Amino acid sequence: MIISIVSFSLFLNNQLKVAILKLVSPVANKGLAKMNEVASAPGDGSALTTYGYGLTSDKGSASDVLKTLVTSVQASISTDKVIATKANPSSESTCQGDSGGMGLMFIYLVRCFYFSRFLICPLNQNNIDVAVVISYAAIHSFIHPSIHQPM
Amino acid sequence: MIQTTTRRLPLLFLLAVFFSVSLVKADDSHIRRRATEGDVVNDIVGGSVQSTPISYFAKFEGGNGLCGGSLIANDIVLTAAHCVDSKAGGFPPQVRIASTTESDGTVVDVDVAKSIFHPGWTGNVDDGNDGKYIKYLSTYHEHRYQKFQTS
Numbered sequence: 001m002i003i004s005i006v007s008f009s010l011f012l013n014n015q016l017k018v019a020i021l022k023l024v025s026p027v028a029n030k031g032l033a034k035m036n037e038v039a040s041a042p043g044d045g046s047a048l049t050t051y052g053y054g055l056t057s058d059k060g061s062a063s064d065v066l067k068t069l070v071t072s073v074q075a076s077i078s079t080d081k082v083i084a085t086k087a088n089p090s091s092e093s094t095c096q097g098d099s100g101g102m103g104l105m106f107i108y109l110v111r112c113f114y115f116s117r118f119l120i121c122p123l124n125q126n127n128i129d130v131a132v133v134i135s136y137a138a139i140h141s142f143i144h145p146s147i148h149q150p151m
Numbered sequence: 152m153i154q155t156t157t158r159r160l161p162l163l164f165l166l167a168v169f170f171s172v173s174l175v176k177a178d179d180s181h182i183r184r185r186a187t188e189g190d191v192v193n194d195i196v197g198g199s200v201q202s203t204p205i206s207y208f209a210k211f212e213g214g215n216g217l218c219g220g221s222l223i224a225n226d227i228v229l230t231a232a233h234c235v236d237s238k239a240g241g242f243p244p245q246v247r248i249a250s251t252t253e254s255d256g257t258v259v260d261v262d263v264a265k266s267i268f269h270p271g272w273t274g275n276v277d278d279g280n281d282g283k284y285i286k287y288l289s290t291y292h293e294h295r296y297q298k299f300q301t302s
Contacts, residue, residue: 018229018231018268018269019229019231019232019267019268019269020227020267021209021228021242021243021263021265022227023225023228023261024261025261025262026226027222027248027261030248031207031222032222051208053210053219057196060196065200066200066201066208066249066251066252067199068198068199068200069198087197091196091197092195092198093196095195097218097219099218099231099233099234100220100230101208101218102205102219142270143223143229146227146267147227
């Protein structure tokens with residue numbers, strides 16, 4: 001199975017903000033995630049599908065069902081180390097609690113914030129998310145020795 | 152001078168009321184829109200319900216709140232480092248493999264033995280370009296892009 005973690009070898013970054021959790025016992029009868037390896041950066045408008053149980057609205061509550069949202073890459077404000085994504089319509093976005101999940105490995109939420117009682121939205125782009133992209137190769141070398149580490 | 156100021160007071164008052172109402176109205180509409188979306192769709196903000204189960208989707212509640220993850224081996228969950236580091240209260244005692252809902256019969260709770268960070272993790276989400284990017288989002292596009300690139 002392929003999941004939509006963004007990982008392409010073009011974007012090597014020393015600051016790999018990933019961790020793995022070693023479980024006490026193996027989970028049986030579950031499919032496993034595989035990272036999607038692609039050779040080049042996603043172009044403007046490329047889809048990045050995100051999943052999560054995160055908050056359902058700013059200052060809202062977490063979802064009790066798994067949600068998904070397709071965002072698109074904003075090349076004009078992406079760099080060689082991060083990609084910015086945006087949902088369409090603009091009222092949609094990922095939210096707190098979605099971090100770490102598929103497609104949102106390194107998401108940092110850039111959205112409206114409250115100043116006093118006013119809602120401030122930078123540049124009126126209230127749903128831009130930033131994802132630090134990761135190198136498949138780097139992650140791969142990190143994960144495998146860790147998996148084989150003795151407890 | 153006093154007479155002039157006095158004559159202008161009603162005008163100033165009207166202007167003050169106008170701007171106050173405008174701000175409150177704009178603010179209120181934004182909040183109302185968000186709240187309605189959250190209530191109706193119960194999600195990410197916007198997006199849709201993930202109807203097909205994703206058997207490897209992991210979620211957990213850390214000291215920093217809710218996060219997601221991916222089961223990449225039977226006993227390994229990949230997630231974002233900032234979700235499980237010491238600032239986030241360390242690794243969670245359990246993760247939940249929750250494919251689509253919290254209670255669909257396929258939920259599995261597994262104890263976590265330990266967390267392992269990538270060597271590139273410094274423990275600070277703002278140590279790289281991503282954090283600075285967020286700081287400069289409130290400036291205009293070219294500015295923030297330059298800041299982002301040179302940080």
